[in-house]
Amino acid sequence: MTTTVETALGPVATSELGPTLMHEHIVTRSPGVQENWPHLWDRAEILAVAERKMADLHARGIRTIVDLTTVDLGRDVELIVDVARRSSVHIIVATGVWWMPPRYFNTHGVDEVADLFVRDITRGIGASGVKASIIKCATDTAGVTPVIETILRASARAQKATGVPISTHTWAAGRTGLVQQAIFAQEGVDLRRVVIGHSGDSEDLDYLRALMERGSTIGMDRFGLEHYLPTAKRVEVIARLCAEGYAGRMVLSHDANCWSDALSEHEKRRTRPHWHYNHIPDDILPALRTASVSQQQIDRMLVDNPRAIFEARVGAS
Numbered sequence: 001m002t003t004t005v006e007t008a009l010g011p012v013a014t015s016e017l018g019p020t021l022m023h024e025h026i027v028t029r030s031p032g033v034q035e036n037w038p039h040l041w042d043r044a045e046i047l048a049v050a051e052r053k054m055a056d057l058h059a060r061g062i063r064t065i066v067d068l069t070t071v072d073l074g075r076d077v078e079l080i081v082d083v084a085r086r087s088s089v090h091i092i093v094a095t096g097v098w099w100m101p102p103r104y105f106n107t108h109g110v111d112e113v114a115d116l117f118v119r120d121i122t123r124g125i126g127a128s129g130v131k132a133s134i135i136k137c138a139t140d141t142a143g144v145t146p147v148i149e150t151i152l153r154a155s156a157r158a159q160k161a162t163g164v165p166i167s168t169h170t171w172a173a174g175r176t177g178l179v180q181q182a183i184f185a186q187e188g189v190d191l192r193r194v195v196i197g198h199s200g201d202s203e204d205l206d207y208l209r210a211l212m213e214r215g216s217t218i219g220m221d222r223f224g225l226e227h228y229l230p231t232a233k234r235v236e237v238i239a240r241l242c243a244e245g246y247a248g249r250m251v252l253s254h255d256a257n258c259w260s261d262a263l264s265e266h267e268k269r270r271t272r273p274h275w276h277y278n279h280i281p282d283d284i285l286p287a288l289r290t291a292s293v294s295q296q297q298i299d300r301m302l303v304d305n306p307r308a309i310f311e312a313r314v315g316a317s
């Protein structure tokens with residue numbers, strides 16, 4: 001039997017996912033702004049930029065990206081589909097909410113919110129027919145506020161109802177991944193079905209080991225965002241954890257995008273010159289090899305772990 005995962009263009013065999021970046025974005029934008037000021041939004045130009053960036057990624061051997069863009073990051077599934085049609089890289093789409101939930105989520109309960117996520121996963125997003133294959137939720141510096149707790153618990157319940165994995169945003173300096181795990185475990189989620197994101201921002205090895213010892217995968221997923229943690233430290237932490245036997249519990253990514261209304265291409269290059277999709281294939285994989293990370297360990301982080309995370313859906317409750 002072939003195991004498949006839903007992508008923007010429909011089901012793909014998990015054996016075809018190949019090298020996968022587990023936390024990226026196609027486009028992030030402020031919901032409602034372009035709808036009200038459409039002159040800020042040149043869709044054709046954004047598509048052209050995205051087409052070029054996806055081709056660059058494919059040329060470097062990356063075969064799948066996971067787009068963790070939620071409603072509060074301006075998820076636009078029609079745009080993702082149009083990018084996917086112009087690309088040879090598979091795009092996996094998410095449901096869920098980031099840490100800036102629209103007011104709707106303040107006044108609706110956990111099960112009502114979980115139903116929205118389940119709908120995206122089982123019936124598809126809006127009228128697009130595109131099914132989400134992963135649930136995103138987030139805890140930032142404010143911690144678990146009432147609305148964030150609603151979303152964390154709704155994510156857990158949607159995970160249990162559908163079997164798809166959860167992938168989180170954390171404030172690693174505040175060790176917020178541990179709080180997320182506690183809430184998921186309370187809701188009965190198998191923590192092996194969870195990726196604790198932005199863990200690569202931390203060099204607190206005790207924190208990172210604790211997340212993995214509870215079964216979760218950690219996202220070493222902000223390569224190029226030097227202000228959270230410089231590249232050399234990010235590489236050092238991964239090499240150390242690989243040497244300790246944790247290659248089966250880490251995934252790699254940049255948290256980059258093709259286009260964002262928060263930061264122009266020019267500003268990105270000026271302030272974050274290495275923060276782009278090609279940084280891992282061009283610079284990080286060679287740096288990991290220099291730091292004694294084996295090709296087999298790289299393949300686990302880039303190919304085997306992502307595949308396993310999406311395959312474990314089979315047999316889920």
Ligand SMILES: [Zn+2]
Pocket residue numbers: 023024025068255
């Ligand atoms: Zn992100």
